[in-house]
Amino acid sequence: MPALQPQPLPSGGAVVASSKPATTPLQKIERQYRKFLAKRYMTFMSRVALWIAVLLSLSSIVVSGDISKVPFAILSSFPVSLSLAFLLRVRKTFVTQPYRPSPRPSLIGLVISSFWNRRVITLLLSYTVFSITIANVWCTLLAREDMALFKSTPRHPWQLNESRFVLTASNACLFLVVAARDVLNDNLKADWPRERRPFAQAVKIALLDNIWGSSRIGFTFLWSISAPFAYFWLGLRSFVWQWVNWRLWGVAVRPFVGSFARSTSKTLGPWALLGPMLSLNMLTLLILQFPVKGLTAYITQSPLSLETYLITALKSQDPYYLQFTLMELLRVISIPRCRKIFFDDISKSPSLISQLCQELLLQFGNVHHVLVSRGATSKPQSSQSSPVASSTISTTADERKIPVRQADIFRPLAKPKSTINLKSVLDGPIQASTPSPVVKLTQAGTLAIKHVESVQDQVVGRIEGNPVGDAIVSEAKGARKNVNEWAGKEWGRRSVRSVLGEVLVAQRVIEILVILSVASIEEDTYGNVQQVLPAILEAIVRFREAIFALEAQLLVQTRLLGPAQSGAVDEIKKDLHVAISSCDKAVKRIADIFGQSLSAFKFPPSVAYGLGEICKG
Structure with a gap:
């Protein structure tokens, strides 16, 4: 049996170095x-x-x-x-x-x-x-x-x-x-x-x-x-x-x-x-x-002050830290001399400003994904898998994209005519009226409801005839109105925040992108921002359309709230119209600055129509 040969042990420093993963x-x-x-x-x-x-x-x-x-x-x-x-x-x-x-x-x-x-x-x-x-x-x-x-x-x-x-x-x-x-x-x-x-x-x-x-x-x-x-x-x-x-x-x-x-x-x-x-x-x-x-x-209050960390910090999936990054980035790009660093740095490919726009659109896409999926949290995404940015930054030619001027964005899209032949579908003649038993049941229910309401009005009228009763009824009505109003507002707040909780992230991303787009006319020597300008506009329009779809869905659901419906409707419109207003202001500001130059860009028909509706408003 051969003797065991002692093997040299690896040095402690090498073991420690190999056991610790590299810090990103x-x-x-x-x-x-x-x-x-x-x-x-x-x-x-x-x-x-x-x-x-x-x-x-x-x-x-x-x-x-x-x-x-x-x-x-x-x-x-x-x-x-x-x-x-x-x-x-x-x-x-x-x-x-x-x-x-x-x-x-x-x-x-x-x-x-x-x-x-x-x-x-x-x-x-x-x-x-x-x-x-x-x-x-x-x-x-x-x-x-x-x-x-x-x-x-x-x-x-x-x-x-x-x-x-x-x-x-x-x-x-x-x-x-x-x-x-x-x-x-x-x-x-x-x-x-x-x-x-x-x-x-x-x-x-x-x-x-x-x-x-x-x-x-x-x-x-x-x-x-x-x-x-x-x-x-x-x-x-x-x-x-x-x-x-x-x-x-x-x-x-x-x-x-x-x-x-x-x-x-x-x-x-x-x-x-x-x-x-x-x-x-x-x-x-x-x-x-x-x-x-x-x-x-x-x-x-943001603890971040180093501009070189901003682009990397934008990749954070923690919304608490992301707020600091966006607030600091908004401060930096509002200063021309600091903004010039992003525009003039072309030492890397893609350039610094292109990376910044890419990460901003990715964060915008995360918010859009949660909105479209109605509250489902999106997984951390790479640069190639954003729901908004990945499709819009791509330079692949799309046959559906048309120039804004050619699309006639101020003309509403014509609805396609139906090609279904009703006569071939229906086996018998169309009934002109509801069967009589259903009508009688409906009328009976309506009459019963009216009778109950009349009795209730009579009882309330007798109580209000007394000064003490009138005061009690008035206080009860006021308290009931306040409770219903709070319930409606609370339901509206929860409904909006459950799917649009990070709306402030989207608003700040839009504000940053608009500042960069407007400043690019005079400061972007190499035109990097204008290359992604169609992607920026398309992302804003699609985000706006998703908010309108959410508003329509929630307004339908408010019918189940009864007396609290009015408070819920007001709260939903107030919360969502803040985000819609930020989208409209962003598109109008870009359109005012670029003017007729926007006709050189091509957009999908739905996006072109949305841009036209915003500019007409």
């Missing part, structure tokens, strides 16, 4: 995004912690007048900072990963689906944790006997303090309502800036925007002055705690809340809770308001 430029850019944004977010959270410590220290001095509580207030700010960090982290996910629930035709379905999902439940939980934490920290800082955690009795030594319990519960319910209003009013979406500003200026604008006109201040004030009286005077106190104490779980909770249902000489009244509740709720709102407003600026 796109991965490097996304890594820079993550690193820069994470560093900025940590800076933001450190300032939030400082803000909480300062507010708690000042409020403890103002309320108690004891400056020695400042160190304890600073220590107490740590749990508040952690709970607020959890809340802000959850809100941040609604920007990095937009929340797009599916549309529901019924009002109940819209309301339930607005809250019955993991992300919104987590958001509501974060608000609850934050409000309970700040309430208990605040009551502890007061160091008052009537705000202690326990209020023991000879019978129940572990009896909770009702005043502290009511303050905590009221604060939690208040900010649960605030969170629910943000969900229903669509206040969680990202407010992406249209232009790049200095970061400090952007943060200042976000913090001071509508600071005193916010409805949260008035709502918090009304809640704070009405909640104590509603709890004591409207019977909520006796009803709630009697119900809790005499249920199956009463044996477990009675040692802690057993005396809440009884009124004694030591029981506090609503006036005793009014001041602490107002102070606590306003302090919580002040702590929460500025970090939430500042969060938008910290996570939507």
